[in-house]
Amino acid sequence: MSWCCVVVSRFRIPTFRDVCVARRIVSRYLKPTPLVYSRKASRILGCDVYFKLENLQPVRAFKVRGGVYYMYRMREEAARRGVVTASTGNHAQSIAYAGSLFGVDVKIVMPHGVPQIKIEAVKDLGAEVIIHGSYFEESRMFAERLAEEKGYLFVHSINEPLLYEGVGSMHLEVLEELPDVDVVINPLGGGSGVASGCIVYKTVDPSIMVFAVQAEGAPAFYESWRRGELVDLGRVSTRAEGLAAGRAYELPFMILRERLNDVLLVSDAEMEGAVRFIFDAIRQVAELSGAASTAAAFKIRNLLEGKRVVLMVTGGNIDADSFASILKGGSVK
Missing domain, CATH: 3.40.50.1100 (Rossmann fold)
Structure with a gap:
């Protein structure tokens, strides 16, 4: 194949x-x-x-469009399990904003070096910020590990089709x-x-x-x-x-x-x-x-x-x- x-x-x-x-x-x-x-x-x-x-x-x-649609489509499972994702900033705010709309607990893994303005914006939307890794891929792998260990719903910021829609x-x-x-x-x-x-x-x-x-x-x-x-x-x-x-x-x-x-x-x-x-x-x-x-x-x-x-x-x-x-x-x- x-x-x-x-x-x-x-x-x-x-x-x-x-x-x-x-x-x-x-x-x-x-x-x-x-x-x-x-x-x-x-x-x-x-x-x-x-x-x-x-x-x-x-x-x-722009990413908030994908976050809102994803959370709408997955709202029941997301509310039950909680959501975790990784981001350098804008996807994080997207998921945090959507989580606030639908009453979903959101955790965001971000790498070191992300501007403080983006970190504070995510926190202001009610999400928990976890700093891990020196660039996006390291943060993503840690977020996937958290999802597996804790049972959270993991949102892949790049390979999730609902975000594109x-x-x-x-x-x-x-x-x-x-x-x-x-x-x-x-x-x-x-x-x-x-x-x-x-x-x-x-x-x-x-x-x-x-x-x-x-x-x-x-x-x-x-x-x-x-x-x-x-x-x-x-x-x-x-x-x-x-x-x-x-x-x-x-x-x-x-x-x-x-x-x-x-x-x-x-x-x-x-x-x-x-x-x-x-x-x-x-x-x-x-x-x-x-x-x-x-x-x-x-x-x-x-x-x-x-x-x-x-x-x-x-x-x-x-x-x-x-x-x-x-x-x-x-x-x-």
């Missing part, structure tokens, strides 16, 4: 219909986020630029407001954002171009996509904690390998420049990973010329000191 067949047998691949079903549930709990046209960004990049503002979600990141609702919103979109650029940490985008856009019109963006210091999916096999690079080196995955995972790889147009790499400095650009263009706050799509647009601006382009601003969880430093031309410490 081929590797591809093994993956298909282990993981349910979400469909466009699944995303449409999820949208009806997600919309009960979360309002649509704005799709904002920017004259300044359009002039500078030479195309029609729209920013999808997922930084305006209740937890300031909920997250895909943001792309349905894009199509509703901009049905003639040509290009969508989405950051890729674990993969639910861009993978759900491919499910939506490529089903509606295969000519819509979808690009994923990774950090130069965490290029596991980039390498996997080019080699045609999953790659585990171990440690990562990026200040964009939302993109700090040291390995590629089965479910997003299976979805993206035949649908994605390309994977682009951006440096931390380029993402910091994009944070400044977004604030200057539309006065919105983005974290480094949330600005990765904008950083990538500058690298392929010739390809984007004359097209209708959506840049997914996937998160805005950045502390005031780091944001101020970036605006002054400095770097995140």
